[in-house]
Amino acid sequence: MKYISRFVLHMIGFMISTLILYSCEDKSADVKETITADIIIYGGTSAAIMAAVEAKRSGKSVIVVSPDKHLGGLTSGGLGWTDTGDKSVIGGLAREFYQRIYKHYNTDEAWKWQPKSEYGNTGQGTPAMDGENRTMWIFEPHVAENVFEDLIKENEIRVDRDEWLDRENGVVVEDGTIKSISTLTGKTYSAKVFLDATYEGDLMAAAGVSYHVGREGKDVYGEEWNGVQTGVLHHKHWFQSNVSPYIIPGDSTSGLLPRVSSKAPGKKHDGDHKIQAYCFRSCMTNHEVNRVPFPKPEGYDPMQYELLARVFDSGWNEWFNKFDAIPNHKTDTNNHGPFSSDNIGMNYDYPEASYERRKEIIKEHEQYQKGLLWFVANDPRVPKSVQMEMQKWGLAKDEFVDNGNWPHQIYVREARRMVGEFVMTENELLKKSKTPNPIGLGSYTMDSHNAQRYIKPDGFVQNEGDIGVETNGPYTISYGSLVPKKNECKNLLVPVCVSSSHIAFGSIRMEPVFMILGQSAATAAVIAIDEKIAVQNVDYKQLKKVLLSKGQIIE
Template sequence: MKKTSYLFFLIASLVLLLSCKQSVDTYKADVIIYGGTSAAVIAAVEVAQSGKNVMIVSPDAHLGGLTSGGLGFTDSGNTASIGGLSREFYHKVWLHYNDSTAWKWQKQSEYGNKGQGTVAMDGDSRTMWIFEPHVAEKVFEDFIRENNITVYRDEWLNRESGVKTDNGKIISFTTLSGKTFQGKMFIDATYEGDLMAAAGVSYTVGREPCSQYNEEWNGVQAGVYHHRHYFNTPVDPYIVPGDPSSGLLPYISDEPIHPNCTGDDKIQAYCFRLCMSNHPENRVPFEKPEGYDPAGYELLARVFESGWDEWFAKFDIIPNRKTDTNNHGPFSSDHIGMNYDYPEASYERRKEIIADHTNYQKGLLYFVSTDERVPQEVRDRMKEWGLAKDEFTDNGNWPHQLYIREARRMVGAYVTTENEVLGKVHVPDPVGMGSYTMDSHNVQRFVTAEGYVQNEGDVGVHPGKPYKIAYGSIVPRKEECTNLLVPVCLSSSHIAFGSIRMEPVFMILGQSAAAAAVIAIDNKINVQEVPYGQLEQVLLSKNQILNN
């Protein structure tokens, strides 16, 4: 009898321990947001300010994505189309730089106040569009603190078996650490769309043929030179010039180019947006990366020899004698063709791709600073620059976020195409606006029929005026998932996404997605059933811009 009682006690204790462990490792909220991007933070703020509880589950330690990861020279487009919490972010940046203590490495009067199509610091609208990475991160962390938002960092979705669904709804997802997150609504605010994909929502990767959505600028676009990222003089692609049998130089594809408008599974190039400094006390010299081989930059040497002289054209100036340095020219920081498998890759493979991009870009900086085939005046000027010592201090002054310009894109309830962007068709139920150029960076580097090297995929077509983004583009098809919203990897064609993919727009759509989630919870309805009139009223009350 005593043995039986003791055994019963042991079993009961074990059950209690297991249930306690489950309660410890299971976290519940009205809305669970997966991702650490700018859209994730803004979505969380909207949920919290709407009176619901929210959690951010972020694979990243640092919040803000590209906005705090080096992209300080904001792709703002028409700033009049940026409202709501997105605009509040830029207002908070403006407040920061109105404090004289913010100007550590230069006087405010010495700063040129130049932005992309706008002034950097706009006193009339009380916004600032150009900023240092650490300032952006501080603003995002202030948003989190001021709104008492719970954030779980370094939590990576178990993409294989972590998402639990029932009858078209996400019930929970589990991270690799074993934590489970349960919610009524979920928002995938990652650049990769991992939660969306793991939930079984339809998506695409790459470029659609023009015929699919009756577009002009999708698919292959060889011979289209809308920016200055192409070879404007003949450059030989072979290891031994003029000798095809010697093989191609690194980073040139041996695949034949397909006809224009042909679809493929290739994606536009990634790079790091570097924060550099030319202040002697705040710069870290460019060092030789491990495994550095100057032969990897032979093509750039030939570009210089051809007379090209635009190396410093995208050292865009941000406050305190720093830059947001972006790709520019035929051979630059874009690691063309080296990211095709990133969207679907395992975490381990993605780390390899990120490391490859890091080494490529560090090697590029070292090559241009030291190699004798680089013009002396370029090398001399490069010696004035280095990585900003006071940025990304826990990562060797290197950005913590690779610029994922494009990965998965949902195929949702509504697909935004260039026809919406260019104002050719009516857009139903808008939840935000875009205005930036349909901007695709190069996708591949190939050998022309004449035997020279050329880039392909760089397209820049301006919409003319701000355009509306439909609510249907941030929700899945009803038959696939009814409690998920996707404001970053949203439903659009490749070329339309080239305009939508700007950080202010991601923040706009993050807020709208969150507002819709709250309405769906309050009304106990699916996200596809959210009454647009009610959503529109909420968004307008919060200063979102929905019309021209």
């Protein structure tokens, strides 16, 4: 019995020791490594890459945590017909990007499908290829992506791709300072300063920073061009003839056609939750060797495009007006007309939606736009002259090769916008009010695409929200629009979802400006780290001096 008791006690002790050992091993296995750098940049946009390059060249360790697999956002996602405005105010790393594009197209290898001499060299206000300044503003998507990848490789920048912020529990903030962020794969990143360089502003929002979604009312910032803009028809993206929105034309009892809202548009100048429409900037070609016929999307429904058929019936003939030419017989094809690639009214919940819901919205936009292309190329209601020409076009076989030749980035024209230390409004852009502490310039028209499609009192359909107002020359952008309020977060900069009103963002939102703001944000982050201060306390004179030394144009 004594022997058995000792044996039992020995076995119990062994089991307890083993359990303790395994328990310790399990706990150590659960401890996740925290990845540390001076600066963590969340996002894969053009602003993110420029910020990373600036940080690395300034001697700081930097990691780009990108939810995207492809770098460059819209610049590499189809927007090759660059919205530049006054090109003379684009400096620093942004100008270096366009100089690298120029260098590429000055090689024979760049012109695979078209002789360089045949390319028309047409850009927005200046030649596409500017020999004097050695810049090129018009380019193919894959060329832009290669430039971004070259910058990452040359500067030895770490990029963690397909890493999605845990928006619910992944941002640790203590005393107004972000300590770490975690992604859905379980990776945790710690830094002295963080940048949110996404189109959506997910890190900014998860950190508890104030933001706005939708159009502000006229009285919020004293703006003429904000809020609902019924009756304002600045471009050609509206119904120029009387088109019925009903299934049986003129019969309101027959029901509404798809993609028309039954709700009232709202009172002019009132604010609302609506945002300007999204689309894809599709890259097309009519070069047969490189052409992929437009695919018929699953679930295709020609009734979704009945409004376009009625627009064609009215005599409208501008379908090809925004097939903007980029090199090698390709286009950057943008929205044009009353019913086009802009998927009006179908994106309102995108800015704050879950990842799964955003995927659904993006998929619906893709199906809509692919169906639109199929409709024009195949439906018998389309005028023969338009259809015969459309059938010569297709998607470019050598673009977006891992995504069925379809852009990997939807055009998020606006989502969240921070409400930070300073809010940019139309008054600053129109030079009615002075902009404090400028760190870059913009110059493009205040450009908002349509936000809704509604029924007018006379029973016909109309679009609303498309605004184009000249800024009458370049304008400065305030450093205060890149930083949150100090009592909210002291180590975050936001170079894309900047602090601005809806209509001011309509100009600021251009890709060259995002590159400029990305570099300026990183420059400020470096100073904040060196001086061990909050980003709001960065000395502007010092920041200005450094920016100017790096070729940034700020006034």
